[in-house]
Amino acid sequence: MTHFRPFALALTACLLASLPALADEAKPKPSLTPKEILAASKPAEWRTPDPDNLLVMTLANGHRVLIELAPDFSPLHAANIRTLAHEHYFDGLAVIRVQDNFVTQWGDPNDDNADRSKMKSLGTAKKTLPPEFTRPLDPKLAFTRLPDGDVYAPQVGFSEGFPVARDPANHEEWITHCYGTVGVARDVPPTSGNGNSLYAIIGQAPRGLDRNLAVAGRVIEGMEYLSGLPRGTGPLGFHEKPQQRTAIVSVALAEDLPAAQRPAVEVLRTDSPSFAALIEAKRNRVDAFYTRPAGKIDLCSISVPTRAKAGK
């Protein structure tokens, strides 16, 4: 008798199969559920990620994780990660760390050794990079601002599919560390990250990381395969034994794959009316389960829908 099935929350599992044909006159209304809003969305509200910005990670258990890079926020890191993927750097490496309510991190298991001489060569990729922890605020970059406020930053919203914070006084903006955000691991020196070890946020948004690490992008599909792993038992969630690690078969740049092998996915545009309607539907739920709508929404509690391309 206790199903606890708030239907609107299906929004959080919004990888949809192909949708029915859309009527041109279909317009999202505030009273629609998220499922109805997505069903009524128009084809033009969806975008296909640029294959040059799309990483396809295949885990040893067969699961696929898709990561979209954010070159407008961290161009040098995106370029270096493309090089690493192009040269098959990640193939045969592993998930080396799963710290509960924090991050799943992958890279070279020997990265955690005192003796790093055994680490895999970076090939032609750079060993150090400028931080790229924030970028100069660009008024020309589309920014769909949330009116709900934020504990950490003066302004928050979405740009190009990413959750973003802005500080006009300091003329800077940055991608925030929300669930699914992919960041660049580093040592203490701010220039020590190069993209050879990446982490995805798997718990409550650790916004204290914002502006202290370069954000490479965001997981747009398969987050559950990174978040649903057993936690590491070593300090800070590092795995202690090789058999505890999840091996990575490959991380390929979609651009390097034959066209037929590229993931056929679309992401809802974050400057679209349907995305605005989804946010409003979550801010003020209309289904009968909720007796008191929240009236507000936190940036990091908003998911950006991904779906399979129609016909795929």
Add this chain to the structure above:
Amino acid sequence: MTHFRPFALALTACLLASLPALADEAKPKPSLTPKEILAASKPAEWRTPDPDNLLVMTLANGHRVLIELAPDFSPLHAANIRTLAHEHYFDGLAVIRVQDNFVTQWGDPNDDNADRSKMKSLGTAKKTLPPEFTRPLDPKLAFTRLPDGDVYAPQVGFSEGFPVARDPANHEEWITHCYGTVGVARDVPPTSGNGNSLYAIIGQAPRGLDRNLAVAGRVIEGMEYLSGLPRGTGPLGFHEKPQQRTAIVSVALAEDLPAAQRPAVEVLRTDSPSFAALIEAKRNRVDAFYTRPAGKIDLCSISVPTRAKAGK
């Protein structure tokens, strides 16, 4: 070269072994790390959970999860859950749902059937309860308020170890849905929850649930065994096949266990100076990894430390 080991984040894995003897003159300073703050905390800053409010859940894989009930916020639910545990209701049931970035839920697998006649008897426990979604604001209840603000509520802070929001205008307060919060699953009718199916939050705080569900308490140990489970593949993360469920050996009330079998744990008091120092250390990190302190902290990104009792 990319360890990404912000040491202060050890706060999130703060189940500590026995601590060294404490000097009376030890006082937390703003410049201490979380580890140092905990090491310098005084015995009186820690409390032993009342065994009448402490649930001991043992999973089939041998892992132990400890949940502290919150009778000051949901007394009727606490009483019903005590009855269910006392009568071994949960023994032999299972984790029936793991929805990514949302909840892990446990209870009777037949709860998800169209035919609920096969469900386990509730024994002497009540089948319906008043909602207890909020409680009247009580100025006498200790409330350690955060000055950082909140997107959802006028005031937030901690009461008796729980993250709490207050709305003075409506004269009410409630435990917020943060990582580790344990809530009472229900159907659409607000009175349909009785505690026979409970959920723990495993992702970004779904604060939209606040004031819409009764909060039973909080996981104080073993959260990683609920959050690190493979996600359910059915709608809303329900498991589709019996073998995908994690079986529950037992859920016992500590009060019902022989004294020697009760968990020997302590929780840091949320009205203690050391807890305030921990929050400040996370709000403005002092370790070299962070080049730009956040300056703010969100209620749900604060963990309340649990440790083994000294000598245990």
